[in-house]
Amino acid sequence: MAKKKFEEAVAQLEAIVEDLESGDLPLDKAMKRFEEGVKLSKICSDTLDEAETRVRILTGETDEGLQDAPFTEADQRGTE
Amino acid sequence: MTERKEIYSVSSLTREIKGVLENRFPYVWIYGEISNLRIPSSGHCYFTLKDRNAQISGVLFRGQAARLKFRLEDGQTVTGLGRVSLYEPRGTYQIIFEYMEPKGAGALQLAFEQLKQKLAAEGLFDAAIKKPLPPFPRRIALVTSPTGAVVHDMLTVFRLRYPNAELLVVPVRVQGDQARFDILAALSGLNRHMAADLIILARGGGSLEDLAPFNSEEVARAIHQSVLPVISAVGHETDYTIADFTADMRAPTPTAAASLAVPDKRRIKEDLAVLTARLRLCLDRRLADGRQRLDAASRRLVDPKKKIYDHRLRVDELTQRMARAIRRELSDRLTAQNWRRDRLTKASPLVSVTAGRRDVQGLSKRMGLAMNGRLTRNRDTLKRLEQNLSALSPQLVLDRGYSIVRDSRSGEVITRAAQVEIGSSLDVVLADGSLKAVVERKDDGKEEI
Numbered sequence: 230m231a232k233k234k235f236e237e238a239v240a241q242l243e244a245i246v247e248d249l250e251s252g253d254l255p256l257d258k259a260m261k262r263f264e265e266g267v268k269l270s271k272i273c274s275d276t277l278d279e280a281e282t283r284v285r286i287l288t289g290e291t292d293e294g295l296q297d298a299p300f301t302e303a304d305q306r307g308t309e
Numbered sequence: 310m311t312e313r314k315e316i317y318s319v320s321s322l323t324r325e326i327k328g329v330l331e332n333r334f335p336y337v338w339i340y341g342e343i344s345n346l347r348i349p350s351s352g353h354c355y356f357t358l359k360d361r362n363a364q365i366s367g368v369l370f371r372g373q374a375a376r377l378k379f380r381l382e383d384g385q386t387v388t389g390l391g392r393v394s395l396y397e398p399r400g401t402y403q404i405i406f407e408y409m410e411p412k413g414a415g416a417l418q419l420a421f422e423q424l425k426q427k428l429a430a431e432g433l434f435d436a437a438i439k440k441p442l443p444p445f446p447r448r449i450a451l452v453t454s455p456t457g458a459v460v461h462d463m464l465t466v467f468r469l470r471y472p473n474a475e476l477l478v479v480p481v482r483v484q485g486d487q488a489r490f491d492i493l494a495a496l497s498g499l500n501r502h503m504a505a506d507l508i509i510l511a512r513g514g515g516s517l518e519d520l521a522p523f524n525s526e527e528v529a530r531a532i533h534q535s536v537l538p539v540i541s542a543v544g545h546e547t548d549y550t551i552a553d554f555t556a557d558m559r560a561p562t563p564t565a566a567a568s569l570a571v572p573d574k575r576r577i578k579e580d581l582a583v584l585t586a587r588l589r590l591c592l593d594r595r596l597a598d599g600r601q602r603l604d605a606a607s608r609r610l611v612d613p614k615k616k617i618y619d620h621r622l623r624v625d626e627l628t629q630r631m632a633r634a635i636r637r638e639l640s641d642r643l644t645a646q647n648w649r650r651d652r653l654t655k656a657s658p659l660v661s662v663t664a665g666r667r668d669v670q671g672l673s674k675r676m677g678l679a680m681n682g683r684l685t686r687n688r689d690t691l692k693r694l695e696q697n698l699s700a701l702s703p704q705l706v707l708d709r710g711y712s713i714v715r716d717s718r719s720g721e722v723i724t725r726a727a728q729v730e731i732g733s734s735l736d737v738v739l740a741d742g743s744l745k746a747v748v749e750r751k752d753d754g755k756e757e758i
Contacts, residue, residue: 249591280473
């Protein structure tokens with residue numbers, strides 16, 4: 230499965246739960262939705278666990294866009 | 310000579326002075342120290358505002374007093390906005406305050422208030438134009454000084470709370486005359502390239518002068534024009550800047566801004582867990598329903614498998630019972646067999662032959678004895694019977710004179726007269742012969758013999 234945006238995944242999960250809670254789905258569809266939901270829940274959970282904050286510092290601007298570089302201890306100490 | 314153009318009455322002069330004063334000073338900002346504060350039951354505040362060389366009376370009516378965020382106290386230095394008013398009956402003037410705030414802030418404070426009023430009037434602070442913050446920002450720009458505690462503390466919060474957001478530190482000067490232009494450039498650059506989905510404008514605490522860039526009109530307008538939502542986090546909790554009013558959200562401190570900007574990973578995980586639990590619950594309920602219906606249906610449906618099962622059980626049971634029965638039968642038979650063998654052994658012909666032989670011998674002996682006895686006895690009896698017999702012999706009777714009369718025809722012995730008729734022929738047997746006679750007469754009377 231392609232990597233989904235976290236908030237999309239959460240929104241989808243919520244939609245599935247509401248679908249299921251409405252109780253209108255036939256059982257086989259409900260099972261399918263459930264499996265989807267469990268998968269999404271895992272994706273979301275994994276995403277949260279895997280992430281490590283990436284910090285960059287803006288270094289300049291060109292016509293293509295902003296340029297950045299990893300934000301280091303040295304940046305934080307500064308030169309002042 | 311001075312022409313006495315006009316002689317004022319007390320009232321008219323007072324009225325004129327009142328007009329001059331009130332028109333000349335319709336609204337003034339003034340700062341000084343409060344003394345002689347009195348608050349009677351009316352709730353209005355009366356006090357003297359003074360500095361080293363002068364003093365002036367002041368009033369803050371109850372309604373305005375209630376709107377203040379602080380309480381007036383003697384000795385407090387305040388800055389206030391009010392109008393000069395002359396109270397004619399007493400000929401005194403005072404300042405009727407509309408608004409007061411603590412700390413003497415002087416010109417900066419005034420500038421602040423004026424800018425604030427101006428921007429508010431333009432609608433820059435309207436709640437309606439505040440942009441919502443993204444619930445799960447992916448890239449957050451931190452417009453702040455890259456050095457120092459502020460950025461460090463914010464990064465720590467982000468790492469702990471929600472490591473999923475990528476952070477872009479946009480280095481700017483945060484104090485001094487040029488700071489406002491740095492901030493302006495940063496905000497417009499980020500917007501030009503849509504380089505983040507949320508901007509946090511942050512600075513640590515400082516004096517009103519230190520915070521001046523964040524109270525500048527340039528920064529306020531840059532925030533206002535930003536398409537990307539902006540959180541301002543300037544100074545301490547008690548510091549309010551123009552940037553705070555303009556931003557889409559004000560955070561009391563930079564670390565608080567970090568917390569406001571991103572959800573708490575633990576909370577999301579909890580929410581996820583709740584969602585997942587709800588998901589399972591739903592399905593469980595559905596499955597339970599289905600199962601119940603299925604059970605109900607199955608109860609009505611006789612499951613052939615179950616029947617086979619039942620049969621199998623029955624067969625098993627029967628087999629076992631059979632085996633048991635056979636075993637019991639065999640053992641019974643064995644017992645019987647043993648018993649019979651015993652009996653047979655006891656009833657062996659050898660035994661009976663021997664016994665028989667013994668019996669035969671005994672019996673023969675007894676028979677011999679018995680026979681001898683009986684023979685002897687019989688012989689005796691015979692002798693006696695012979696004697697008896699000879700005593701009874703008709704010959705003897707005949708010898709003694711009796712005769713035997715028989716009917717000649719029937720051979721019947723005649724013992725009674727009635728047996729014969731007159732004329733019948735009779736045979737009369739005597740001791741030594743017989744006679745043939747004919748009946749001449751019958752007498753049935755008792756004739757003496």
